[in-house]
Amino acid sequence: MSxxxxxxxxxxxHPVFRRFFFSFPFRLLLLDFKKNLLLVLFWLFFFAxxxxxxxxxxGVAYLFWGPEYLDKLNFLSYFILGFALGGFIxxxxxASFIKNAxxxxxxxSLRFPFLKYCGNNFIFPLTFIIIYCFKIFFFLKxxxxxxxxxxxxxxxxxxxxxxxxxxxxxxxxxKANKDxxxxxxxxxxxxxxxxxxxxNSGERNLRLIKxxxxxxxxxxxxxxxxxxxxxxxxxxxxxxxxxxxxxxxHSAFWFQLISxxxxxxxxxxxxxxxxxxxxxxxLFFLFTIFIMIFSSFYRWFxxxxxxxxxxxxxxxxxxxxxxxxxxxxxxGLNYNTIKSDYSYDNFKKIDKRNDxxxxxxxxxxxxxxxxxxxxxxLTNPDKKPKLFFIxxxxxxxxxxxxxxxxxxxxxxxxxxxxxxxxxxxTGSSGGMVGxxxxxxxxxxKQQDKIVTYYNKDYLTNISxxxxxxxxxxxxxxxxxxPMQSFILNGNRYPKDRAYSFEQxxxxxxxxxxxKKLSDYKLPEQNAYVPMMVFSPSIVxxxxxxxxxxxxxxxxxxxxxxxxxxxxxxxxAIEYSRFFKEQGAENTExxxxxxxxxxxxxxxxxxSLPSEPRIEIMDAGLRDNYGLETTxxxxxxxxxxxxxxxxxxxxxxxxxxxxxxxxxENPPQTLTEALTRPMGSFYGNLFEVQDYxxxxxxxxxxxxxxxxxxxxxxxxxxDRTDHISLSWHLTNKEKRKVFASLYLPxxxxxxxxxxxxxx
Numbered sequence: 001m002s003x004x005x006x007x008x009x010x011x012x013x014h015p016v017f018r019r020f021f022f023s024f025p026f027r028l029l030l031l032d033f034k035k036n037l038l039l040v041l042f043w044l045f046f047f048a049x050x051x052x053x054x055x056x057x058x059g060v061a062y063l064f065w066g067p068e069y070l071d072k073l074n075f076l077s078y079f080i081l082g083f084a085l086g087g088f089i090x091x092x093x094x095a096s097f098i099k100n101a102x103x104x105x106x107x108x109s110l111r112f113p114f115l116k117y118c119g120n121n122f123i124f125p126l127t128f129i130i131i132y133c134f135k136i137f138f139f140l141k142x143x144x145x146x147x148x149x150x151x152x153x154x155x156x157x158x159x160x161x162x163x164x165x166x167x168x169x170x171x172x173x174x175k176a177n178k179d180x181x182x183x184x185x186x187x188x189x190x191x192x193x194x195x196x197x198x199x200n201s202g203e204r205n206l207r208l209i210k211x212x213x214x215x216x217x218x219x220x221x222x223x224x225x226x227x228x229x230x231x232x233x234x235x236x237x238x239x240x241x242x243x244x245x246x247x248x249x250h251s252a253f254w255f256q257l258i259s260x261x262x263x264x265x266x267x268x269x270x271x272x273x274x275x276x277x278x279x280x281x282x283l284f285f286l287f288t289i290f291i292m293i294f295s296s297f298y299r300w301f302x303x304x305x306x307x308x309x310x311x312x313x314x315x316x317x318x319x320x321x322x323x324x325x326x327x328x329x330x331x332g333l334n335y336n337t338i339k340s341d342y343s344y345d346n347f348k349k350i351d352k353r354n355d356x357x358x359x360x361x362x363x364x365x366x367x368x369x370x371x372x373x374x375x376x377x378l379t380n381p382d383k384k385p386k387l388f389f390i391x392x393x394x395x396x397x398x399x400x401x402x403x404x405x406x407x408x409x410x411x412x413x414x415x416x417x418x419x420x421x422x423x424x425x426t427g428s429s430g431g432m433v434g435x436x437x438x439x440x441x442x443x444x445k446q447q448d449k450i451v452t453y454y455n456k457d458y459l460t461n462i463s464x465x466x467x468x469x470x471x472x473x474x475x476x477x478x479x480x481x482p483m484q485s486f487i488l489n490g491n492r493y494p495k496d497r498a499y500s501f502e503q504x505x506x507x508x509x510x511x512x513x514x515k516k517l518s519d520y521k522l523p524e525q526n527a528y529v530p531m532m533v534f535s536p537s538i539v540x541x542x543x544x545x546x547x548x549x550x551x552x553x554x555x556x557x558x559x560x561x562x563x564x565x566x567x568x569x570x571x572a573i574e575y576s577r578f579f580k581e582q583g584a585e586n587t588e589x590x591x592x593x594x595x596x597x598x599x600x601x602x603x604x605x606x607s608l609p610s611e612p613r614i615e616i617m618d619a620g621l622r623d624n625y626g627l628e629t630t631x632x633x634x635x636x637x638x639x640x641x642x643x644x645x646x647x648x649x650x651x652x653x654x655x656x657x658x659x660x661x662x663x664e665n666p667p668q669t670l671t672e673a674l675t676r677p678m679g680s681f682y683g684n685l686f687e688v689q690d691y692x693x694x695x696x697x698x699x700x701x702x703x704x705x706x707x708x709x710x711x712x713x714x715x716x717x718d719r720t721d722h723i724s725l726s727w728h729l730t731n732k733e734k735r736k737v738f739a740s741l742y743l744p745x746x747x748x749x750x751x752x753x754x755x756x757x758x
Contacts, residue, residue, distance in 0.1 A: 024220035059724025065139035067278030082161020084284035095295035279471040286475035339611040347570040360551035370527035394429025394620035395655030403434035426626025428619030429597040466727035469500035502590040518585035521549040537621040544572035642705035
């Protein structure tokens with residue numbers, strides 16, 4: 001006897017188990033796994049998200065556990081999250097009903113067929129909600145920012161949000177759906193309770209088997225906790241049953257259409273604080289739209305829905321090649337003029353411009369002389385100052401906060417000498433954002449615009465969420481195309497997620513970066529502030545784009561060689577000169593920061609007006625710590641540094657330790673064995689940079705005429721105490737950043753910095 005025969009025999013002998021196995025909720029669950037795999041995958045994604053399986057390094061789970069709204073965890077933030085989840089649950093039910101209702105003819109004989117379907121299709125949603133509530137509870141407990149009663153109040157807000165959306169939906173379907181009575185005037189028979197009905201207790205109903213379309217059902221939930229038997233519908237005409245199902249599907253389609261239009265309309269309000277919903281809520285909205293669009297395709301094309309949907313996606317993909325729909329600009333640049341020539345011939349011409357090279361070297365020596373005057377003691381003019389460099393790593397908001405905090409701390413202990421001694425700041429991504437923020441505060445203090453930059457509010461500002469407006473824009477309009485634009489300097493730019501990032505950054509920092517790149521030219525030339533060189537990577541070929549308001553051709557051109565003859569590579573271009581005709585000096589400073597911190601998928605790659613067009617990504621791809629740029633600078637001014645300083649100090653502000661733990665290599669599955677080579681390569685990208693830069697440092701010992709001391713300030717960020725690589729930090733993660741400064745090695749580094757500044 002076969003295994004399946006044994007199962008069937010056992011089911012027939014146990015009526016209670018049979019009622020469960022052939023119950024409508026359980027059959028719908030099986031149907032999902034067999035026929036609705038896309039819906040199952042969506043649910044699995046969200047289950048994986050709340051279990052911290054989806055991109056744990058990027059803190060995706062924290063977005064779901066602690067949904068901040070207007071930088072706060074409160075009743076409203078959890079209510080919005082619940083409301084968004086309610087929309088996803090309803091979209092799931094509608095999609096399932098449109099695709100599968102015809103398999104269950106008995107639905108047409110019930111009052112409110114669609115609502116009955118939703119009431120029985122509860123296993124995925126209810127399981128998810130219960131687990132989700134536990135995850136939120138334990139997250140808030142660990143954050144230690146509210147008591148148990150307040151946590152329960154947050155859970156009440158979450159459940160209330162779900163309930164409100166479901167109530168709105170049910171109210172619509174209560175009026176819009178039609179059943180047999182409303183369509184044909186046929187009176188419903190009383191539904192028979194399973195508890196009262198004892199017939200057919202041992203065998204399956206043969207008539208129901210005939211009507212079941214391979215999905216035999218014996219029981220269904222008429223109301224919560226009330227189980228009823230399925231009645232045969234053989235006495236109804238098949239066309240009548242189909243008409244009822246079609247009418248309900250039609251009502252569901254209109255609900256979908258209204259919902260999609262509503263979500264897209266929300267995109268018009270992007271940039272307003274009120275509509276900066278929690279990132280997790282935006283993800284629920286995004287998946288809700290996807291489900292609704294796909295199920296709408298199914299309603300019209302049935303079995304052809306999948307190939308038609310694929311064709312639609314292919315066409316939609318190519319539409320985005322239209323220039324009018326491109327959404328990857330640096331604000332302030334002129335994209336409507338002649339394009340720069342990005343070619344080897346042009347690189348060679350630039351590389352031979354020794355006049356520019358000497359001009360920039362002389363101008364920077366003038367800056368260095370002014371720096372020396374500022375840092376020479378009046379009481380001891382013969383004592384040469386130390387020349388300080390800052391190398392700060394990428395790492396999203398954690399690096400922004402870590403860089404600002406460590407630099408403020410070192411400066412406060414040295415009575416302001418630390419910032420005075422810094423000549424050049426290089427690095428990437430979030431670290432450069434934090435350093436640029438402090439540099440601007442330092443400038444405003446000199447201009448008497450602020451009293452002090454030692455204010456805790458600045459730490460609060462730099463650590464505020466930047467992710468919510470980005471994900472909201474992606475969810476409501478970015479996946480389609482930007483529906484709004486703005487004009488700057490006579491040029492039109494789209495209001496996309498890049499715009500949302502810059503606007504939110506400005507809002508968080510009280511519009512401190514409402515400046516152009518050229519606005520920093522005079523402060524740098526007069527040594528009022530340290531020079532900053534941004535070096536985002538060019539996606540096309542891996543070159544660096546060197547961005548500075550002053551001439552830095554010595555960082556982009558190959559220096560003359562007397563002993564080596566070789567085929568020169570051109571590994572960098574100078575932004576201000578290369579795009580001079582396109583108005584590079586008018587580039588918004590927030591766009592410069594964004595080009596250096598273009599994290600894949602979160603903010604779009606930036607295209608620049610060249611021929612062929614080049615695209616820009618995060619500086620960390622080439623030089624996460626900015627050490628290569630620093631060494632080029634030191635080598636260019638090797639003689640001046642040796643004659644005018646007492647040595648070089650490079651402060652390396654890292655978002656992780658240099659000596660990472662060595663991983664064990666346990667037995668691997670086939671999938672792990674196939675993915676490990678590429679995964680290890682990309683996973684160890686920054687470690688490989690460390691190894692290469694270690695060789696550059698050793699080589700510097702051969703040519704440097706000054707002593708170089710490298711002092712690391714390392715964020716505690718290991719596998720057991722992880723801080724998310726994200727534009728969002730939880731309160732607990734912020735506390736980890738602050739606590740890292742008091743690690744013994746960091747305190748020793750701070751003491752060394754103090755000694756060098758004396």
